[in-house]
Amino acid sequence: MHTTALLRAARDARLAPSILNSQPWRWRTGGSALELHADPARQLPHIDPHGRLMTISCGAALHHARVALSAAGHEPVVDRMPDPGRPTLLARITIGPARPPTSESLAAYDSMRRRRTERRPFAADARVPAEALTRVRAAAEAERAHLYVLDSPDVEYLRYAAQGAHTITAHDTLAAAELRQWTHRDNAADGVPPATVVPDAPRPVPVRDFGLGAEAELPPGSGDDSGAEYLVVATSGDEPADWLGAGEATSAAWLTATTEGLGASPMSEVVEIPGARVLVRTLLPTREQPQLVLRVGVPPACGPPPSPRRPATGVVTEG
Ligand SMILES: Cc1cc2nc3c(=O)[nH]c(=O)nc-3n(C[C@H](O)[C@H](O)[C@H](O)COP(=O)(O)O)c2cc1C
Structure with missing residues (x-):
């Protein structure tokens, strides 16, 4: 059982970017698996009538959860769209063999906590290498x-x-x-x-x-x-x-x-x-x-202010 690691990954995944910061996801742990569900109540009916941007946002959250697990030394095993009868169930994550975190996964986890949407115009004199x-x-x-x-x-x-x-x-x-x-x-x-x-x-x-x-x-x-x-x-x-x-x-x-x-x-x-x-x-x-x-x-030296996130209690359900 890896319930603690899965719960922690779901909580960390709240940092993912989402369309208009709608955070249109729900996580459910059931013992050895973590389920990612889209939350259609948070879909934008006019801007995103088909749910494409909602699902892209959920994909970002799924990747964030994978990064969190890898950085904690757990190999995530992901079954995407596991039940055609339940279209809002987007992925089920279980944990594979233990695997020491790599420098890449640790760097990605660190970036998860620093990443923000930078809307300021980028300067001309600093090109992207x-x-x-x-x-x-x-x-x-x-x-x-x-x-x-x-x-x-x-x-x-x-x-x-x-x-x-x-x-x-x-x-x-x-x-x-x-x-x-x-x-x-x-x-x-x-x-x-x-x-x-x-x-x-x-x-x-x-x-x-x-x-x-x-x-x-x-x-x-x-x-x-x-x-x-x-x-x-x-x-x-x-x-x-x-x-x-x-x-x-x-x-x-x-x-x-x-x-x-x-x-x-x-x-x-x-x-x-x-x-x-x-x-x-x-x-x-x-x-x-x-x-x-x-x-x-290349962004200004000082990042933009953070955007808020919903508390874990509203997003992650145990049971
Ligand atoms: C699918 C998707 C579409 C987005 N579209 C825009 C956009 O058109 N313009 C914009 O400024 N930000 C856009 N964003 C960024 C979100 O507004 C941002 O992730 C959210 O407000 C949370 O802020 P943060 O990324 O700084 O944590 C988008 C994000 C996602 C995942």
Whole structure:
């Protein structure tokens, strides 16, 4: 029985990134297994009607739990989508043979606790080292997804996709209402705090406008995003199992980027709006399914404030 280790991994996995910090997951331990369930009550019905971003978020939490177990010297054995009759049951984790933690798993665990969404523009004078980008890509590719680094001409097309998505969202009152709901929480446990959002500013590729206006509190600094790289996480299929894999790959890439001293923020508007998604798809040499874009760069020395998490009691059930 490894109940204590599994419980600890589930608690640590609360640190995973999620769409609008909705934390749409539940964990259940049953003796020797830990189950990950999507929590449809936390799905964003308008922004994410099919649950793709919810499932990607759960995939990130699954990868975080795997990292926590590996760093504690336990080999995680994962059965994904184990019961077709229960679609919200996304994974069942058991523990394999003991295995001493590697320096990589310890570094990833450390990064789990330091990683934050960095929304400030990245400075032009600090480029992302090519070797760091290679390691970030390798981390994602070791999961069940691919990661493509866009070259300069393709970044121009990403800009068109992001501008289009931006314009459509700006005229969507239901999307605005959902954004408002998740940026104005009456609890201190979930949602996107205005202290982590920068005011709207011109950038080569626009990022999500949370609609906060003057309420966005994070000073943007002097960067203009000309030092940013744009990475596309993609999968060959577009089913829930692919979304889960994309989430695991996103987490693997993001934790590696953190270890490399890089900052990152996802850009999901370009996959939420179908027309923008089609355009991003044409940028991939394989015409795979784009699942998320990560904006990556060299961050300011001092990180942004943390976003809250729900207490373990609301997320992890024993029994
Ligand atoms: C699937 C997914 C989509 C996301 N989309 C965006 C986005 O479009 N813009 C953004 O600024 N952050 C985005 N994020 C980041 C979340 O807002 C962030 O993870 C959450 O607020 C928690 O903050 P933290 O990452 O600093 O812990 C996304 C995260 C995930 C997992």
